[in-house]
Amino acid sequence: xxxxxxxxxxxxxxxxxxxxxxxxxxxxxxxxxxxxxxxxxxxxxxxxxxxxxxxxxxxxxxxxxxxxxxxxxxxxxxxxxxxxxxxxxxxxxxxxxxxxxxxxxxxxxxxxxxxxxxxxxxxxxxxxxxxxxxxxxxxxxxxxxxxxxxxxxxxxxxxxxxxxxxxxxxxxxxxxxxxxxxxxxxxxxxxxxxxxxxxxxxxxxxxxxxxxxxxxxxxxxxxxxxxxxxxxxxxxxxxxxxxxxxxxxxxxxxxxxxxxxxxxxxxxxxxxxxxxxxxxxxxxxxxxxxxxxxxxxxxxxxxxxxxxxxxxxxxxxx
Amino acid sequence: xxxxxxxxxxxxxxxxxxxxxxxxxxxxxxxxxxxxxxxxxxxxxxxxxxxxxxxxxxxxxxxxxxxxxxxxxxxxxxxxxxxxxxxxxxxxxxxxxxxxxxxxxxxxxxxxxxxxxxxxxxxxxxxxxxxxxxxxxxxxxxxxxxxxxxxxxxxxxxxxxxxxxxxxxxxxxxxxxxxxxxxxxxxxxxxxxxxxxxxxxxxxxxxxxxxxxxxxxxxxxxxxxxxxxxxxxxxxxxxxxxxxxxxxxxxxxxxxxxxxxxxxxxxxxxxxxxxxxxxxxxxxxxxxxxxxxxxxxxxxxxxxxxxxxxxxxxxxxxxxxxxxxxxxxxxxxxxxxxxxxxxxxxxxxxxxxxxxxxxxxxxxxxxxxxxxxxxxxxxxxxxxxxxxxxxxxxxxxxxxxxxxxxxxxxxxxxxxxxxxxxxxxxxxxxxxxxxxxxxxxxxxxxxxxxxxxxxxxxxxxxxxxxxxxxxxxxxxxxxxxxxxxxxxxxxxxxxxxxxxxxxxxxxxxxxxxxxxxxxxxxxxxxxxxxxxxxxxxxxxxxxxxxxxxxxx
Numbered sequence: 001x002x003x004x005x006x007x008x009x010x011x012x013x014x015x016x017x018x019x020x021x022x023x024x025x026x027x028x029x030x031x032x033x034x035x036x037x038x039x040x041x042x043x044x045x046x047x048x049x050x051x052x053x054x055x056x057x058x059x060x061x062x063x064x065x066x067x068x069x070x071x072x073x074x075x076x077x078x079x080x081x082x083x084x085x086x087x088x089x090x091x092x093x094x095x096x097x098x099x100x101x102x103x104x105x106x107x108x109x110x111x112x113x114x115x116x117x118x119x120x121x122x123x124x125x126x127x128x129x130x131x132x133x134x135x136x137x138x139x140x141x142x143x144x145x146x147x148x149x150x151x152x153x154x155x156x157x158x159x160x161x162x163x164x165x166x167x168x169x170x171x172x173x174x175x176x177x178x179x180x181x182x183x184x185x186x187x188x189x190x191x192x193x194x195x196x197x198x199x200x201x202x203x204x205x206x207x208x209x210x211x212x213x214x215x216x217x218x219x220x221x222x223x224x225x226x227x228x229x230x231x232x233x234x235x236x237x238x239x240x241x242x243x244x245x246x247x248x249x250x251x252x253x254x255x256x257x258x259x260x261x262x263x264x265x266x267x268x269x270x271x272x273x274x275x276x277x278x279x280x281x282x283x284x285x286x287x288x289x290x291x292x293x294x295x296x297x298x299x300x301x302x303x304x305x306x307x308x309x310x311x312x313x314x315x316x317x318x
Numbered sequence: 319x320x321x322x323x324x325x326x327x328x329x330x331x332x333x334x335x336x337x338x339x340x341x342x343x344x345x346x347x348x349x350x351x352x353x354x355x356x357x358x359x360x361x362x363x364x365x366x367x368x369x370x371x372x373x374x375x376x377x378x379x380x381x382x383x384x385x386x387x388x389x390x391x392x393x394x395x396x397x398x399x400x401x402x403x404x405x406x407x408x409x410x411x412x413x414x415x416x417x418x419x420x421x422x423x424x425x426x427x428x429x430x431x432x433x434x435x436x437x438x439x440x441x442x443x444x445x446x447x448x449x450x451x452x453x454x455x456x457x458x459x460x461x462x463x464x465x466x467x468x469x470x471x472x473x474x475x476x477x478x479x480x481x482x483x484x485x486x487x488x489x490x491x492x493x494x495x496x497x498x499x500x501x502x503x504x505x506x507x508x509x510x511x512x513x514x515x516x517x518x519x520x521x522x523x524x525x526x527x528x529x530x531x532x533x534x535x536x537x538x539x540x541x542x543x544x545x546x547x548x549x550x551x552x553x554x555x556x557x558x559x560x561x562x563x564x565x566x567x568x569x570x571x572x573x574x575x576x577x578x579x580x581x582x583x584x585x586x587x588x589x590x591x592x593x594x595x596x597x598x599x600x601x602x603x604x605x606x607x608x609x610x611x612x613x614x615x616x617x618x619x620x621x622x623x624x625x626x627x628x629x630x631x632x633x634x635x636x637x638x639x640x641x642x643x644x645x646x647x648x649x650x651x652x653x654x655x656x657x658x659x660x661x662x663x664x665x666x667x668x669x670x671x672x673x674x675x676x677x678x679x680x681x682x683x684x685x686x687x688x689x690x691x692x693x694x695x696x697x698x699x700x701x702x703x704x705x706x707x708x709x710x711x712x713x714x715x716x717x718x719x720x721x722x723x724x725x726x727x728x729x730x731x732x733x734x735x736x737x738x739x740x741x742x743x744x745x746x747x748x749x750x751x752x753x754x755x756x757x758x759x760x761x762x763x764x765x766x767x768x769x770x771x772x773x774x775x776x777x778x779x780x781x782x783x784x785x786x787x788x789x790x791x792x793x794x795x796x797x798x799x800x801x802x803x804x805x806x807x808x809x810x811x812x813x814x815x816x817x818x819x820x821x822x823x824x825x826x827x828x829x830x831x832x833x834x835x836x837x838x839x840x841x842x843x844x845x846x847x848x849x850x851x852x853x854x855x856x857x858x859x860x861x862x863x864x865x866x867x868x869x870x
Contacts, residue, residue, distance in 0.1 A: 212382070214423040221377060222411035222438045222489075236428035312427055313475050 004314065008305055015297045022293040023075070027068050030282045036060055040084045040280050075290065081283035085276070090287045094269065096173060098291060101261075101268035104184055104191070105253035112192035112253075113199065113246055120203025120242075125230050127208060139197035147256075151190040151263040158186060169264040187264040191257065195249040202245040206238035213237075240307035247303030255292040326394055326496055326529050327353040327376060333388035334371050334380065334553075346371055346553040348389065355496065356527040360544030360561070362534055362576075364769035365740070367550040369533045373499045376531060377414050378406045394496065411438035415490035417519075419502040421482035425474035432470035435489045442493055450492070457488040460525070461518045480511030484518050491522060498523070500532045504539060508631035508796060509840040516542055516842075516849060535769065537576060538842035541565055542849040549573050561846050575771065577844075583803045584781060586822045590621045595658045597622045597790045598643065598676070598758055602652035605642050612638050613649070613814045620758065623784065625791040627805035627822075629798065629837065635814040636794045640760045643792070644676055674704045677751035681763035683743035687735040693720075693746055694731040700753040719749040722786075723779060741772035745779065752783070758790045765800055777804050798841045802826065810834050 038054040039046055055061050059070065074081065080090035123132045142150065159167035169183050207230060210216060219233045258270035265271070269288055276284035308314055334346035346368040353359050361369045374380060375391055378398030391398040393414065398406060410416075415438070418424040426434060436450035451470070458466035461484040474482060483503055490498050503519065504512040520543060523530055532543045540547055540561075547564045549556040549572070557570050568574050596619035605613040613635050620626045628636045641647040643654050645665030653660045656675060662668050677700075680686040687696055694716050701707050701715045717727040723745040735743055744764060751759050761780065765773035781804060783789060795801060801808055801822070808825040810818040810833065818831040830838065839855075842848060 214418055214420060215426040217381070218416065218418055218424040219426070219437075220410070221374075221379060221416040223407045223409070223441060224411070224437065225407065225441075232429075233426050237426070312473050316473050316476060 004305075004309070007308065008301075011301050011304055015301050018297055019290075019294055023072060023290055024068065026286050026289045026293075027071065028064075030286055031064065033280065033282075037084055037282055040282075071286070075287075080287035080290075083276075083281055083284050085279045085281045085284070090283050093284065094272065094287055094291070097267055097269050097272050100171060100266065101254060101257060101270065103180070104188055104257065104261075104266065104268060105250070107181070107184055107188040108191040108195070108253050109250055111188060112196045112249070115192070116196040116199035117203050117242065117246075119196075120200040121207065121230060121235065123200065123204040124207035124211075124234070125227060132204075135200070139201055142193045143197040146259070147190055147194045148259045148263050150193055151187065151260055154186050154190055155263075167264075169266040171267065184264075184266070187260050187266055190260050190263075191253055194256075195252060199242070199245050199249055203238070203242050206241040207234045210234045210237055236310075239310040243306035243310065244303045247299045247306060251296045251299035254295045323354040323356055325352060326355045326357075327351070328392040329372070329376065329389065330392070331389035332372065332375060332386070332391065334368070334375060335385055335387045337383045337385075342385070342387070344387065344553070345384070346375075349550070349553070349555050351376075351548065353497070353529050353531065355529055357546065358523060358530045358532055358544045360532045360534065360540035360547040361550060362537060362540050362547060363550035363556075364535060364771065366552060368553040369535075369550055370501050372550070373501050373531050373533045374416075376497070376499060377410055377416060379410070408442065411495075412442035412493045413495050414497045414499070415493070415495040417483075417486050417490050417498060417500045417503050420506050421486045421503075422474065422479055422506075424486060425482060427474055430471055430473055431477070431485050431489075435470065435485070435492055438489070439492045453492065454488065457491055457522075458485070460522060461485075461488050462514070463488075478511075480507055480515055483507060483515045487515075487519055487522065491526065491528075494526055495528060497529045497531070500530055500534075500543075502534050505534065505536070509798070509842075510631060510836060512539075512842070513840050513849070513852070517853060519543070520849070536842065538844050538848070541844050541846045542842060549576070565844055565846065587624055587806045589821065590624070594621060596620060596655075597657060598792070599655040599658075600639065600643065600652075601655060603639070603642050603649045603654070604651040605638060605647055605649045607638075607647075611814065613642065615652070616642075616811075616814070616816055617652075618809045618816060618819055620790050620792055622757070622790055623788040624806040625784065625793055625804055626807045626809060627793040627795060627801040628809045628811060629795060629801055630811035631796060631837075633813075634811040636811055637762055638814075639811070640678070640762055640792065640794060643760065644678060645673075670704065674754045675756050676758045676760065677754050677756040678760045678762065679744070679747045679751050679764050681767055683740065683747045683767070684735075686747055687743060687750075689735050692732050692734055693725075693738070696735070696746060697749045697753050700750060704754045715753070719753055722752065722783065723749045725749075739772075740768055741775060744768060744772075744776055748776075748779065748783070752787075756789070758792070760792045760794065762794045763796070764793075766795065766797060773800075774803075780804065798838060810837065 036055070037058060038051050038060055042050055042054060059067060071081070078091055080094065082088070083090050083093060086093075119135055123135050126132050155167045158164045165186050166183055167186070169187050171180050171183055175183075211234060216229060216233055219229050224233070257268060258274060260266070261268045261270035262274055269291060273285065273288040275281075276288065329349060329351040331348045331350060332346055333344060333348055335342040336345045337343075349368070349372055351359070351372070361372065363369050371380070371384060375386060376393070376398075378391060378393075378401060380386060386399050389399070393409065396405065396409070398409075401409075425431070432451055432454055435454045436447070439450040439453070440447075454470050455466050458469055463469050463481055463484055469477065469481070469485070477485065487498075487503070500519065504515050507515060516539065522528075532540060534540050544561050546558060547561050548558040549564075549570070551572055556572050557564075557568070559569075564573070565577075568577055598620040600616055600618050603613055603616045604611065616635070616639055618626065628639065630636050638647065642649050645661065645663065645668055648663035653663065655661065656672065661672055665673065694713075697719050698707075698712050698716045701719075702712055705715065707715050716731065720727040720730055725742060725745060730738075730742075735746070738746065747764070764780075765776055768776065777800065780791065784791065791804075793800070793804060805822045807821055808819065809816055810825075810831065812833050818825070818834045825834065826838070828835070839852060845851075
């Protein structure tokens with residue numbers, strides 16, 4: 001297993017390097033925006049002297065690399081600076097929101113992943129049947145519809161015409177778990193619908209791809225029933241591509257939530273990001289972007305490692 | 319002897335269609351077949367003869383894109399063309415079993431051998447784990463697999479090819495079927511390994527009195543295995559007879575032509591005078607893939623206008639040597655000389671003229687030709703790159719090359735590789751190598767993917783070109799019949815070392831190096847008693863191929 005451990009360490013190292021490069025890009029992008037933090041803070045009250053004094057105080061007069069390094073070392077210690085908009089610690093503001101986003105993503109994943117894989121296996125099993133065609137068509141529809149549109153449709157049917165679930169998911173800290181589940185059901189469903197289609201179609205494709213393999217023919221010639229051919233002979237060998245698409249979609253559940261959070265007024269990182277961008281709140285935007293980037297890299301890493309681990313040649317070396 | 323037993327399988331007027339270009343085309347045109355209990359029938363023919371298709375139809379199975387369009391397949395009173403899915407499934411694995419060509423591809427990589435072995439038994443006979451496992455161990459023992467108690471716990475990739483093929487035969491035996499379809503079970507194996515598998519299959523089929531359809535293109539193999547032989551050509555039966563009679567007295571011209579293939583042979587050319595500088599000289603080459611050393615002190619010379627055959631089993635380092643010569647794999651020690659001048663180790667450091675001298679022809683013409691380019695472009699590319707030809711000159715050169723490989727330029731210039739047969743593709747591969755105007759060509763198993771008649775055509779072409787252009791060939795092969803027909807000198811490799819080298823006549827006359835002897839004696843011969851004689855000579859079954867080879 002030392003080979004595998006080495007591999008993970010190597011990938012992790014590469015991931016950190018990627019994250020570093022992304023942090024530079026984020027930092028430079030924020031710099032490129034018109035105006036600076038001092039102007040944002042002072043707003044209307046800005047005079048030349050005030051601005052100069054505040055810039056001196058905030059260290060904005062120092063060269064870019066110096067400020068980047070200062071920001072980076074602070075960020076590494078978990079200190080993302082102070083929000084321009086409300087003067088609160090960014091980390092303190094971001095923490096609970098990131099928790100909310102994770103909760104929503106986990107909720108959506110719990111619905112989407114098992115359902116998508118089951119439906120994908122069934123579609124492969126009943127290939128070219130009515131079920132396969134209908135599920136394929138529905139999958140295409142849900143992939144093609146933007147998530148805010150799906151969200152509003154769901155709100156229309158399940159919150160407005162029938163009052164099953166609340167239309168707005170404005171959870172508050174300390175809320176009861178089940179109340180929270182009820183409140184976030186519609187956004188979670190919206191996000192499930194968006195990611196499910198990818199996972200389902202990939203599961204189906206990965207399995208069908210294997211059906212022409214000699215070992216599948218061999219299983220059939222041993223008199224193995226079709227259902228068992230799929231679940232026992234094809235599925236274990238199709239795991240690598242399935243794990244890949246699942247991991248990337250899980251990453252999307254966290255990083256792609258912006259629109260859904262806005263539609264349902266959900267207090268997550270996406271919503272915070274949108275608000276902060278419109279307020280030009282540099283430190284918060286930087287922190288949000290960095291968290292999204294880290295999530296994406298982490299899930300990519302998990303996908304890589306997962307597909308390697310499911311390969312029996314690597315799990316059981318000669 | 320077969321006629322005394324009851325009939326097990328009757329195929330009558332079997333017609334099978336394949337779907338291509340949006341229409342159904344008949345590929346098996348009414349074949350009859352009768353197989354008795356305990357009888358082994360050999361189905362032989364070239365690719366496209368319909369052997370495998372008929373073999374699978376005997377299980378009531380057709381591959382995707384094929385269908386049985388007429389006739390009947392009667393297995394012990396059940397018509398498999400009309401049987402329901404459930405009825406057929408109950409027979410498969412239980413009363414009719416299948417052994418595929420490539421065991422490595424036909425075992426599921428995700429499960430242990432035991433689990434795959436006992437699947438049929440547990441599905442069809444509701445056997446419990448323990449019984450089926452004990453039975454597997456017993457069968458492994460009978461098939462002389464090493465460590466029969468333990469081997470079943472391994473995954474397919476942890477077991478060698480020859481062992482996997484035997485494990486698959488054991489798997490087919492797990493329900494003690496009445497009939498086993500063997501579909502080219504030893505084609506992918508080395509000769510020394512093949513013997514063990516052949517002997518094991520023959521023993522176990524005899525022991526359980528199992529009937530078998532043995533599908534192969536290798537006449538010598540079928541001669542060892544079958545009681546009767548049926549010859550097929552393009553979906554039609556040519557003739558059928560008992561093995562001995564078929565070998566000694568074939569009736570049809572086609573069968574005779576198959577039998578005659580191995581007659582192409584050319585004498586060894588006189589050796590160049592002492593002290594001639596060799597065209598290519600491999601000097602003390604060591605090479606490795608990462609930490610794995612694959613070549614140990616390999617040295618040999620290739621002279622102008624001569625053919626050096628490099629033989630050995632898979633993994634012996636033949637192709638790696640070719641990669642070192644062409645500079646694809648820089649050696650860790652030693653070097654390659656061209657006309658006495660050392661070549662740079664890596665191809666990147668070689669001049670265009672040095673690169674031009676050595677060209678390659680590959681085993682799989684299918685994958686070695688760009689499917690999107692026309693034949694004219696494929697052949698024209700090296701002529702343009704090395705010769706700097708353009709426009710009309712280039713066209714003229716390509717036409718000339720097509721003439722040389724005996725393909726009519728006006729017909730083939732604009733075709734794509736997919737519109738050519740296997741033999742024609744290989745000819746295009748040859749033309750592409752010639753286009754660079756080399757003095758030396760490496761032929762890597764160029765005939766092993768081809769049918770015997772087509773392969774012979776390629777060998778004759780290569781021989782003709784050698785005479786015309788004074789080319790030197792390095793001929794990589796594991797097939798000793800090919801060596802006999804075309805080589806001047808032979809280099810025998812084993813585990814990355816040269817174990818013997820010399821002129822062809824000398825190599826094929828005893829006494830040999832032990833390993834050469836093992837290789838030579840392992841090549842099946844047409845004599846139906848060959849395997850028995852060999853077993854006797856080698857002191858029985860325990861000392862056949864892999865075992866004998868590891869002792870040397």
